[in-house]
Amino acid sequence: MAAQDGGAKMAAWARGVRGLLLDISGVLYDSGGGGGGAPIAGSAEAVRKIKASGLKLRFCTNETQATREKFVKKLQGLGFDISVAEVTAPAPAACRLLKERGLRPHLLVHDDLVPEFAEIDKTNPNCVVVGDAAENFSYANVNEAFRVLIGLEKPVLISLGRGRYYKETDGLKLDVGAYMKALEYACDVEAEVVGKPAKAFFESALAEMGVPPQQDIRMSMK
Amino acid sequence: MAAQDGGAKMAAWARGVRGLLLDISGVLYDSGGGGGGAPIAGSAEAVRKIKASGLKLRFCTNETQATREKFVKKLQGLGFDISVAEVTAPAPAACRLLKERGLRPHLLVHDDLVPEFAEIDKTNPNCVVVGDAAENFSYANVNEAFRVLIGLEKPVLISLGRGRYYKETDGLKLDVGAYMKALEYACDVEAEVVGKPAKAFFESALAEMGVPPQQDIRMSMK
Numbered sequence: 349m350a351a352q353d354g355g356a357k358m359a360a361w362a363r364g365v366r367g368l369l370l371d372i373s374g375v376l377y378d379s380g381g382g383g384g385g386a387p388i389a390g391s392a393e394a395v396r397k398i399k400a401s402g403l404k405l406r407f408c409t410n411e412t413q414a415t416r417e418k419f420v421k422k423l424q425g426l427g428f429d430i431s432v433a434e435v436t437a438p439a440p441a442a443c444r445l446l447k448e449r450g451l452r453p454h455l456l457v458h459d460d461l462v463p464e465f466a467e468i469d470k471t472n473p474n475c476v477v478v479g480d481a482a483e484n485f486s487y488a489n490v491n492e493a494f495r496v497l498i499g500l501e502k503p504v505l506i507s508l509g510r511g512r513y514y515k516e517t518d519g520l521k522l523d524v525g526a527y528m529k530a531l532e533y534a535c536d537v538e539a540e541v542v543g544k545p546a547k548a549f550f551e552s553a554l555a556e557m558g559v560p561p562q563q564d565i566r567m568s569m570k
Numbered sequence: 571m572a573a574q575d576g577g578a579k580m581a582a583w584a585r586g587v588r589g590l591l592l593d594i595s596g597v598l599y600d601s602g603g604g605g606g607g608a609p610i611a612g613s614a615e616a617v618r619k620i621k622a623s624g625l626k627l628r629f630c631t632n633e634t635q636a637t638r639e640k641f642v643k644k645l646q647g648l649g650f651d652i653s654v655a656e657v658t659a660p661a662p663a664a665c666r667l668l669k670e671r672g673l674r675p676h677l678l679v680h681d682d683l684v685p686e687f688a689e690i691d692k693t694n695p696n697c698v699v700v701g702d703a704a705e706n707f708s709y710a711n712v713n714e715a716f717r718v719l720i721g722l723e724k725p726v727l728i729s730l731g732r733g734r735y736y737k738e739t740d741g742l743k744l745d746v747g748a749y750m751k752a753l754e755y756a757c758d759v760e761a762e763v764v765g766k767p768a769k770a771f772f773e774s775a776l777a778e779m780g781v782p783p784q785q786d787i788r789m790s791m792k
Contacts, residue, residue, distance in 0.1 A: 354583045411617060485709040491744050496736065513716065518649060522713050522756055530748035562664040568671045 367404030367559040369436075369550070370395070372419075373411060377426055379516060384422060392427040393469035399429060406557040407435045408550070409508040410543045412479035412524065414460045416440070436553035438543035439464035442477055444552075445534060445542060451504060453477040456493040456527070475504035477530065478539075480511070480524045490527060497535045505531055509543035583624040589626030589781040591658075591772070592617070592630035594641075595633060599648055606644055609675060614649040621651060628779040629657045630772070632765045634746065636682045638662070658775035660765035661686035664699055664775075667764060671760035673726060675699040678715040678749070680706060697726035700753065700761075702733070702746045712749060719757045727753055731765035 354552045373379050376391040398405050407430060411419050416432045416439075423430050439461055446453055452469045455462065457479035465477075476497045481489070511523035520562045543549050554561050595601050598613040620627050629652060633641050638654045638661075645652050661683055668675055674691045677684065679701035687699075698719045703711070719725045733745035750761045764770050776783050 481709075483709050485712070487703075487705050487707040487744070490707070490748075491742075494744050494748070495742055498735070512758075513720070520713075520717055522709070522716050522752070526712075526716070526752035526756040530752040531746070533751040534744055534748040535732075 359444070365403065365408070367554075367557050368398055369406050369408045369553055369557070370398075371544075372407055372409040372435075373425065373514075376428060377423065379514070385426065387426045387428070392429070395429055404559055405434065406553050406558045408544065408553045409435065409437050410511060412438055412461050412508045412543075413458045413482065415463050418460060432550075436549070436556055438479070438549070440510060441549055441552055442506055443468055445506065445540075446475075446477075451475045451506075453506070454493060454496040455479075456484070456489060457508070474500060475506060477506045477508065478524055478528055479508035481527070482521065485522075485527055490530065494531060494534050497531060497537070498512050503535050503537045505535070505537050505539040505542075507539040507541050510539075510541050510545075512563045573574055573627055582611050587625065588619055589628065589776075589779050591628050591630045591722045591775055591779070593615070593766075594631040594645070595736075598650060599627075599645065600644055607648065609648045609650070614651070617651055626779045626781055627656065628775050630766065631657065631659050632733060634660055634683050634730045634765075635680045635704065637685050654673075658771070660701070661773070663771055663774055664730060664764045665690055667762075668697070668699075669726065672726075673697045675728070676715060676718040677701075678706070678711060679703050679730070696722060697728060698753065699728045699730065700746055700750055701730035703749070704743065706750055706786060707744075712752065716753060716756050719753060719759070725757050725759045727757070727759050727761040729761040729763050729765075732761075732767075 370376065375388070376395070377385045377387045379385045395405070407421070416435050416437050420430055420432045420435060440513060443465060446468055447450070452471060452473050452475070453465065454473035454476045455465060455470065456476060458481050461479055473496050476493045478493065486557050497505060505528070507528040510525040512526060513520050513523050515521070531537075532539055553562055579581075592598065597610070598617070599607045599609045603608045617627070629702050631641070638657050638659050639770035642652055642654045642657060665687060667673070668690055674693060674695050674697070675687065676698045677687060677692065678698060680703050683701055695718050697713045700715065719727060727750070729746060729750040731745070731768055732747040732750060734747050735742050737743070753759075754761055
């Protein structure tokens with residue numbers, strides 16, 4: 349009886365679902381596989397089924413080592429039905445925030461992410477944006493970002509995610525969160541995180557999907 | 571009357587003083603001056619007077635960009651009456667700690683500090699020691715230290731100081747504390763700080779000076 353009640357409740361809940369947010373790395377594909385990643389079994393088919401069902405769908409990622417264009421191209425090559433317009437990622441969200449607040453960033457990011465900031469004024473910086481810069485996290489580069497930040501009357505640090513580390517084919521890699529913490533400590537500031545798990549980031553994904561947050565939306569996030 | 575009382579108390583206190591701990595950088599000499607630093611006016615003479623007075627004297631520094639030998643040679647060149655045996659610095663204190671606990675370090679330090687660890691077994695590391703590595707804080711080097719640390723069953727992180735930044739002739743530089751925080755966050759550990767402001771470090775300096783901590787010792791520290 350209890351199981352049947354549970355089933356009935358589940359069915360009632362399912363009828364209320366209007367849309368889905370899906371993570372990408374570690375959910376749809378595994379960056380731990382060789383050759384730039386491998387799809388997780390059944391995930392490409394699942395995306396097709398969700399789309400066919402009429403549910404709204406949006407992809408929500410903290411990827412900041414490439415532009416969305418490049419990232420989506422890779423995923424399409426792995427068999428996913430996905431377009432750039434369906435992806436919510438930290439860099440575009442950061443660009444909106446920068447424009448809204450008249451902020452001109454000094455970028456400490458991966459070379460491949462820089463094009464996402466093409467339309468942003470970067471002269472005479474009044475904030476620092478840090479992403480998963482990987483090899484670009486040299487002492488000189490991190491120190492330069494630190495100097496910009498500590499030189500500001502009111503230091504503003506924007507971090508594209510707060511991950512500790514991630515796994516690549518050749519082992520674990522320090523993620524943006526570690527360098528965010530280094531800059532926070534050195535300048536005695538608290539970073540504003542754009543990307544998961546920031547509430548505003550999820551709200552932004554929902555707005556782009558056209559589903560209000562008060563809907564009972566279930567998120568598949570890792 | 572109050573001032574006289576104060577003077578009398580001061581004199582009584584001064585009679586009780588047995589020894590002095592002096593910081594070096596920013597107290598005796600200014601690393602912000604050109605050519606490797608410049609003595610602060612009157613400081614070389616003050617050291618001479620303290621020594622002539624019969625007070626015990628010890629130098630207490632967080633310097634980890636050079637061996638004590640090299641650092642002391644620079645200070646002697648600037649006119650200070652100072653010897654290696656009179657200097658308490660984080661690296662030798664860390665070596666004692668490593669030996670006591672059977673720890674074999676992976677070093678993330680400045681090249682010029684490595685000789686201080688010459689007698690320490692560094693094979694098959696079971697801890698990470700981080701110092702002010704400056705240019706050695708490349709992504710590859712910091713990531714390598716992270717991998718060693720996260721791979722340990724019980725991660726032990728030893729930090730030679732916890733400074734945020736310091737000033738050099740060409741501007742501000744991120745100090746060891748920022749990278750300590752990065753590793754702490756990535757591995758969810760708390761570093762053991764060897765160097766100021768750790769209590770054990772001051773106690774060690776007092777022991778080397780031969781003055782028990784319960785004496786009323788005044789420290790000139792920045």
